[in-house]
Amino acid sequence: MEYINIFIKSAFIENLILSYFLGMCSYLAVSKSVKTAFGLGLAVIFVLGFTVPINWLITNYILSPDGLFGTDLTFLRLILFIAVIASMVQLVEMVIEKFSPSLYSSLGIFLPLITVNCAILGGSLFMVTREYNLGESVAFGLGGGFGWFLAIIAIAAIREKMAYSNVPAPMRGLGMAFLLTGLMGMAFLSLLGIDPSAF
Amino acid sequence: MAETAVKQKPLKEKKPIFGKNERKLITDPINDDNPITVQVLGICSALAVTTLIYPSFVMSIAVVFVCAFANLFTSLLRSYIPKPVRMIVQLVIIAALVTIVELTLKALSFTVYKQLSVFIGLIITNCIVMGRLEAFAMANKPWQSFLDGVGNGLGYGAILLIVALFRELFGKGTLFAGSPFGTLKLIGASPDFLINTTATEGIGTMFAWYQNNNLMVLSSAAMFLIAGIIWLHRAWNTKLVDVS
Numbered sequence: 001m002e003y004i005n006i007f008i009k010s011a012f013i014e015n016l017i018l019s020y021f022l023g024m025c026s027y028l029a030v031s032k033s034v035k036t037a038f039g040l041g042l043a044v045i046f047v048l049g050f051t052v053p054i055n056w057l058i059t060n061y062i063l064s065p066d067g068l069f070g071t072d073l074t075f076l077r078l079i080l081f082i083a084v085i086a087s088m089v090q091l092v093e094m095v096i097e098k099f100s101p102s103l104y105s106s107l108g109i110f111l112p113l114i115t116v117n118c119a120i121l122g123g124s125l126f127m128v129t130r131e132y133n134l135g136e137s138v139a140f141g142l143g144g145g146f147g148w149f150l151a152i153i154a155i156a157a158i159r160e161k162m163a164y165s166n167v168p169a170p171m172r173g174l175g176m177a178f179l180l181t182g183l184m185g186m187a188f189l190s191l192l193g194i195d196p197s198a199f
Numbered sequence: 200m201a202e203t204a205v206k207q208k209p210l211k212e213k214k215p216i217f218g219k220n221e222r223k224l225i226t227d228p229i230n231d232d233n234p235i236t237v238q239v240l241g242i243c244s245a246l247a248v249t250t251l252i253y254p255s256f257v258m259s260i261a262v263v264f265v266c267a268f269a270n271l272f273t274s275l276l277r278s279y280i281p282k283p284v285r286m287i288v289q290l291v292i293i294a295a296l297v298t299i300v301e302l303t304l305k306a307l308s309f310t311v312y313k314q315l316s317v318f319i320g321l322i323i324t325n326c327i328v329m330g331r332l333e334a335f336a337m338a339n340k341p342w343q344s345f346l347d348g349v350g351n352g353l354g355y356g357a358i359l360l361i362v363a364l365f366r367e368l369f370g371k372g373t374l375f376a377g378s379p380f381g382t383l384k385l386i387g388a389s390p391d392f393l394i395n396t397t398a399t400e401g402i403g404t405m406f407a408w409y410q411n412n413n414l415m416v417l418s419s420a421a422m423f424l425i426a427g428i429i430w431l432h433r434a435w436n437t438k439l440v441d442v443s
Binding site: 018019020021022024025028029075077078079082083086115116117118120121122125126129168169170171172174175176178179181182183185186189 | 236239240241242246247286287290291294295297298301302316317320321323324325326329417418419420421422423425426429430431432433434437440
């Protein structure tokens with residue numbers, strides 16, 4: 001039950017893009033068409049769903065004082081996390097290439113881009129500061145990825161429609177994308193009233 | 200006066216290594232090539248810290264430091280880094296620098312460290328740092344790369360401080376809250392503030408209508424402010440207008 005709770009909370013109420021601005025760079029760069037946004041969103045769900053639990057294992061069994069080495073290694077956290085993310089992205093890329101070439105070709109260049117997507121590292125760091133357990137971090141990873149996916153699809157759909165609007169020249173493109181994200185953030189705020197424990 | 204004279208002296212001596220091109224490297228990213236409003240890099244870790252000025256200031260310094268030294272070290276190593284693993288080498292350089300910043304901040308100012316929480320760690324994936332390494336440091340000399348890093352860090356910090364100024368002033372009625380030099384309380388509903396909106400006499404009575412804008416504390420406000428900055432910036436500097 002509490003896993004569903006965390007999933008809903010991380011997907012809607014504490015959305016990684018709309019309330020923490022994580023992953024903004026690829027969000028703004030890749031949201032010009034719904035099709036590519038869909039591919040990137042899927043890849044983010046994959047990678048977040050894997051890296052958060054793996055980094056949980058690393059934090060608790062390697063870096064913590066009662067872990068594998070018996071000493072406090074938390075100062076290595078950032079380097080290890082980013083190494084896990086980089087290798088995880090590589091691994092996911094190879095697995096997808098082997099089992100689903102069609103998905104691989106549609107994701108294409110976006111997979112390597114995910115390494116430097118702040119949402120992925122941010123997810124792992126939030127998992128540490130919020131002290132989730134293993135099950136909760138799986139739910140958090142998937143929920144966070146799903147929220148990111150929803151947000152990028154929504155902005156891409158709106159930006160496609162924006163092509164037919166008469167926007168003042170200095171606001172074209174980037175300016176409108178910022179404004180729309182702000183409005184979407186306000187819309188998502190209305191979800192704050194939801195009590196996930198009611199589900 | 201004596202101080203300014205001392206400061207100017209070394210600048211004159213350095214002139215051959217700090218010529219026109221070098222100055223351009225620093226000033227360009229602040230206006231024409233701003234990392235946030237033009238290159239669209241590094242927005243991720245930037246906006247969430249801008250509710251208060253002081254944490255944004257600390258964050259800007261951290262980014263200037265990381266950006267400058269990551270550029271310097273990458274540039275020094277650029278001919279020894281094999282192409283296929285260059286991403287990992289760059290990430291390790293950045294991660295090491297960010298770890299230094301994180302531990303220093305934890306030791307010097309624990310409250311700010313708590314406020315910035317995960318966002319210090321997120322400088323690693325800050326696209327400005329990676330972007331400048333790829334675009335500049337891999338192809339240029341160490342000194343120029345260092346200056347390019349400083350310039351991009353400053354351009355990023357400038358936007359951060361502008362956004363934070365508006366958000367703190369209109370959201371909380373204060374300036375520099377939490378800084379070691381004390382908080383400047385400007386306007387609010389208590390006698391601590393410079394303009395006390397509940398006062399029965401003096402200047403405060405003219406501001407009885409004033410209320411803090413709670414929207415400014417929310418994340419959406421940062422997006423609106425940046426959109427506004429982009430609008431003004433592009434209206435003034437028309438060559439940046441997006442033609443597509």
